Amino acid sequence: MKHALTAVLERNTTFTADFTTEPYEAGWATEARWFVRTLALEGDAPTLHLATQVSPDGLHWCDDETAEQVTTEPGLVSWRVREFGHWLRLRASLRGGDPQAKVLIYLALKS
Amino acid sequence: METTHVPADELRRALIAADPKLSKFNPLPRILAFDEFNTGTHGWCELIGNHDGHGNLDTVDVHMRDFRPPQISSCDFFDIGTHGAMSGNYALKVATRPVTGHTAVAIRRLTMAQRGVVQFETYFTYKSEAVTEESSLGNSFGDVVWDGNLHPSEAQFGAFTVATDLCDGDGIRYHCVARYQNTDLENRFTRRWVYPVVPEPTPRENLYNQENLTPTEDFTAPNPEDWHALDEEPQFLCYNEVPTKVNWHYLRWQFDTRTRTNIELQVNDRIMDMRDVPVPQYPDKYDGLENLLNFYVSVRTHSPVRNFLFLDSALISVDW
Numbered sequence: 400m401k402h403a404l405t406a407v408l409e410r411n412t413t414f415t416a417d418f419t420t421e422p423y424e425a426g427w428a429t430e431a432r433w434f435v436r437t438l439a440l441e442g443d444a445p446t447l448h449l450a451t452q453v454s455p456d457g458l459h460w461c462d463d464e465t466a467e468q469v470t471t472e473p474g475l476v477s478w479r480v481r482e483f484g485h486w487l488r489l490r491a492s493l494r495g496g497d498p499q500a501k502v503l504i505y506l507a508l509k510s
Numbered sequence: 511m512e513t514t515h516v517p518a519d520e521l522r523r524a525l526i527a528a529d530p531k532l533s534k535f536n537p538l539p540r541i542l543a544f545d546e547f548n549t550g551t552h553g554w555c556e557l558i559g560n561h562d563g564h565g566n567l568d569t570v571d572v573h574m575r576d577f578r579p580p581q582i583s584s585c586d587f588f589d590i591g592t593h594g595a596m597s598g599n600y601a602l603k604v605a606t607r608p609v610t611g612h613t614a615v616a617i618r619r620l621t622m623a624q625r626g627v628v629q630f631e632t633y634f635t636y637k638s639e640a641v642t643e644e645s646s647l648g649n650s651f652g653d654v655v656w657d658g659n660l661h662p663s664e665a666q667f668g669a670f671t672v673a674t675d676l677c678d679g680d681g682i683r684y685h686c687v688a689r690y691q692n693t694d695l696e697n698r699f700t701r702r703w704v705y706p707v708v709p710e711p712t713p714r715e716n717l718y719n720q721e722n723l724t725p726t727e728d729f730t731a732p733n734p735e736d737w738h739a740l741d742e743e744p745q746f747l748c749y750n751e752v753p754t755k756v757n758w759h760y761l762r763w764q765f766d767t768r769t770r771t772n773i774e775l776q777v778n779d780r781i782m783d784m785r786d787v788p789v790p791q792y793p794d795k796y797d798g799l800e801n802l803l804n805f806y807v808s809v810r811t812h813s814p815v816r817n818f819l820f821l822d823s824a825l826i827s828v829d830w
Contacts, residue, residue, distance in 0.1 A: 402550050406579035410558070411567040421607060424581045426592070427600060456588035458642050485586050503567075 402510040409504040417492040422457040426485035428508035434477045436503040443496025446471050454486035537827035538629045546823040548598040557617040560713045571716050573723040577615035580604050587754035596633050596758040596822035604819045606811045611726030617806040624830035625768040632824040633758040636670050638663040639816035640753045652697035663753040667692045668812035670819045677802035681795030686765040686772050701744035706731035709790045758822050
């Protein structure tokens with residue numbers, strides 16, 4: 400049977416500036432899927448840009464090959480990640496006037 | 511009803527000694543849980559505070575909202591790559607944020623089929639996060655100046671805790687708690703085993719007063735003065751010079767849910783008698799928590815550096 404684990408990396412957190420999630424170690428997993436549930440996205444034409452980042456050590460990071468996701472309204476978005484090495488995090492940038500995003504961020508992993 | 515055990519102690523000990531997974535433990539007669547983290551998290555999950563009947567997570571206490579999900583870790587580091595655990599590749603890692611005062615907590619939830627002696631054993635290690643050019647705090651921190659042997663990251667580690675959340679069939683709730691305080695809030699080495707003399711604040715106490723506790727409050731006992739030393743002597747553990755070397759320590763802790771008291775704590779070669787360590791009870795009785803038998807481990811940073819607690823494996827056993 401496969402191993403599966405869901406981690407909630409942010410829980411009802413409100414961001415007003417660009418952010419990255421805490422490093423998450425996932426060398427045991429073959430596949431991953433981000434779920435970002437946006438509860439509120441406020442400001443002047445606000446957009447939330449989300450990119451997967453990978454790292455060999457949890458200290459130094461770069462974007463992986465996955466396309467950046469763009470969220471413009473509350474709701475749930477998801478995308479898959481594979482062949483990611485041992486560490487994952489999410490890089491988010493907020494654009495627009497006085498943008499503010501309230502989110503839950505889930506990382507679903509499977510061996 | 512009392513359970514009677516067949517007095518086959520020698521055979522039982524031989525079977526445990528012949529099993530490479532169990533022989534590094536010293537279990538009581540009945541093993542309730544044996545958690546080797548090569549095969550998942552085994553029920554160790556993130557603790558959060560309680561939320562309302564609408565599932566509104568904004569109603570969770572601010573100091574119990576962000577205890578971080580545990581990770582299955584192969585102990586990867588920037589200098590050597592994968593360190594690995596003691597029993598195979600993977601350990602359970604509990605990691606704080608790099609925020610002074612932040613606490614991360616993993617909890618395991620059971621109930622009692624009977625009252626009696628309960629024992630928690632684990633092989634653990636603790637570390638501060640290695641630095642980057644951006645996160646470096648320099649070559650001295652707290653009591654440490656880097657000299658090739660000593661490393662300032664050791665002084666950047668705050669404390670780790672092994673603890674319980676227990677409740678009787680008759681509603682009396684209490685916590686047996688033991689904490690290794692590596693440094694005080696000024697980042698000076700204390701290296702003491704301490705215990706709280708007050709029960710943990712409850713969600714009901716904070717429900718209408720969220721200003722009561724901040725997000726980085728010590729949720730087990732917020733006031734540092736409510737932590738007392740177990741004995742007079744510090745215990746020196748093996749940090750092993752840099753934040754990327756992992757050495758596993760043995761911990762064995764016993765308490766008695768019949769008497770609601772601690773018994774003893776063993777950490778490597780040191781056994782501490784905890785029979786006289788008080789276990790504060792909540793003044794109110796609880797419904798809905800009958801026979802609660804929860805264990806948690808937590809790690810708290812006293813510096814703006816991530817602190818990690820790793821468990822290689824854990825074993826929970828009882829005398830019933």
